[in-house]
Amino acid sequence: MLNKIKLLSAALLLVAGIAGFYLLADKPTVVRILVVLAGLAASVAVLWTTPLGQQSFGFIGEAVAESRKVVWPTRKETIQTTLVVFVLVVVMAAFLALVDIGFAFMVKWLLGRGA
Structure with a gap:
């Protein structure tokens, strides 16, 4: 039950950061972006403390490791392709x-409209 509350609070923190962006429409853009980033950081910090969050971050780490193993084509291969x-x-x-x-042509010929 505690993990579900943490997940809900992480989602609410993220939503609060995004809502802050729109509620602070009269403030400079830098401040608005910092509010979103603060909400995202707080959300990630709370998410990190849950087992689901740990699994998610582990999966993301594995995905990054696998993406580094990708062999990209050379410039010559790209141009040829x-x-x-x-x-x-x-x-x-x-x-x-x-x-x-x-x-x-065939439709015109079949309909007798000349070719």
């Missing part, structure tokens, strides 16, 4: 244009 996609799009556009013109 982009050119292949561009050429394929142009070829398909030409093909579909020819098919469209052919269908239009």
Whole structure:
């Protein structure tokens, strides 16, 4: 029950930070952003004390570790892939244009409206 109360309070702190952004419309933008960040920080601090929060932060850490293992393509590979996609799009556009013109010609011919 205590963990549910902590989760609810974490959500309310986040909502309070966001509400503060809109309630302080007459204040400088920096102050409004700091209010949101303070609400977010307080929410994270409360969330950290719950088992669900610990699991969530562990998952985020593992996701970051896995994303660092990604092998990104080189500049040359990116350019080659982009050119292949561009050429394929142009070829398909030409093909579909020819098919469209052919269908239009056949419909006109079948309806007897001249070709």
